[in-house]
Amino acid sequence: MRESAAERHARLLDLVRERGTVRVAELAGLLGVSPVTARRDAEALASRGLLDRVHGQVSWPRAAPGAGPAGPGAAEGLVLGLLAPSATYYFAEVIRGAHEAAARAGARLVLRVSDYRPEEDRARVEGLLAAGAEGVLVAPGWRGPEDRLAYGDWLAGLPVPAVLLERRAEPGSPLDGLDRVASDHAHGVLLALRHLLGLGHATPLLVARGDSPTALAVRAGYAEALAVLGLERPRPVIDSVPAEADPEGFERAVRALHDAVRSGLASAALVHNDVDAIEIVQRLAPLGVRVPQDLALIAYDDEVAALADTPLTAVAPPKREVGRHATELLVERLTGGADEEAAGRHVSLLPRLRVRASCGAS
Structure with missing residues (x-):
């Protein structure tokens, strides 16, 4: 292979x-x-x-200057394992935050990458343990709820402390008892919608993929935000797909957004993710829909949003902080900073909104 x-x-x-x-x-x-x-x-x-x-x-x-809560040398000699679905795009910053926190504590971080193949997660974590990992940070390669159900519960039976990264367990499942640190994507979506409404736009549309836990969380967060803001859904979520993998599906998403703008149904949209948002803007231009003149647009992820021809306003999940906080929590478990009987922690970190030109900002 x-x-x-x-x-x-x-x-x-x-x-x-x-x-x-x-x-x-x-x-x-x-x-x-x-x-x-x-x-x-x-x-x-x-x-x-x-x-x-x-x-x-x-x-x-x-290591970055300054010591975190774990303190310099607190985990001297410890080996920590990290399983991530990717070492690029979104998870590069998560890995970087974890590496910096491990280095500050005097620990060694060992990385394995699943390439979004959840059926291989268990073997890769076992490889980390064989390499000497005394605790693990795990971001499973799940793509949808079915993966979480089929490839999740084994994590709760690991013989070492584990912290779940940027993933949420099925409520009531064995995995739900693990420590976890994740971005609060529902909060990020709410920030985006409030910003667009504050600029005078009617209910924004959502254009989103459905192939990752983040995408599904953004979709769920959109429904929650509409309820919180007392808004009705203007139309179903526009399903987006990677342009290189499914050109026809991507074109359908572009056309659906184009038609909504041209019909007067919508003048604002939230798009997950940055890459899709940039490509959608590029495709809309020859169809006569300009950003921000005809459509105010916010991207979700803020990995490359600032590099678009018209810099995109974006929701920025605290990716680096997720890696840092999760590593500090794992070190605390391993070094006696937390009592063995201490309650587990589910830590949610809040995304920020970075305002740029795609909503009409100067």
């Missing part, structure tokens, strides 16, 4: 972590890939802050 980019990135990170510093010119041979691929991978990981790149070499990043 061909190795995915996520798996290759995880190997590269493991390699640099073990060696400390590696010349970019040596990476191709060590990874068994072309020089162009090795250089591109190194640049991508460095741009996310997961590696330091200077003078033709990459190094494991130094």
Whole structure:
């Protein structure tokens, strides 16, 4: 089976972590890939802050200045495992926050990437334990509720402390008793809708994918926000899909939004995620719908929203803080900072709204 980019990135990170510093010119041979691929991978990981790149070499990043609540050296010698569904886009910042918190505490962080294959999560966590992990941070590769039900309960039976990252368990399930740290996406959606309503727009539409826990949380948050604000749903959520994977499905989403604007049904929309939002704006322009003149638009994720031709206002989940808080909680469990009988914690961190030009801001 061909190795995915996520798996290759995880190997590269493991390699640099073990060696400390590696010349970019040596990476191709060590990874068994072309020089162009090795250089591109190194640049991508460095741009996310997961590696330091200077003078033709990459190094494991130094810890950020200042000590967190765990205190410097509190976990000296501890090995922490982290399972993430991806090492890029959204989860790059989660990983970075976890790495910084582990380094501040004197712990070593070992990363595995599932590439959104939940059926492999258990084996990858077992690999982390075999590598010496004394506690684990786990963001399962779930895509929908069926994955959570089919590939979740085993986590509650791990022999080491575990913290669930950016995921919510089925209420009442064994997994619901684990510590977890996650973004409050319902709050983020409410921020977006309140902002658009405050600008004088009628009920905003939602354009969203349905292929990840974040996308599903945004959809649920939209329904909750409408209820809180006393609004009626103007029409069903417009289903979005990745343009490269399903061009026809993506075009249907663009056309549905175009028709809603042209008919006067809507003048504002929230779009999950940044990439879809940027591509939708680009596709709407030749159809005669301009952002922000005809449509005020807010993206959800704030990974690349600021880089659009018209910088996009975006909801920014606290991704880095999620990684940091989860790691500090795990270190606290492992170092005796929390009593074994202490209540578990479900920590929700609030997203922020970053206002840019796509809603008419200067």
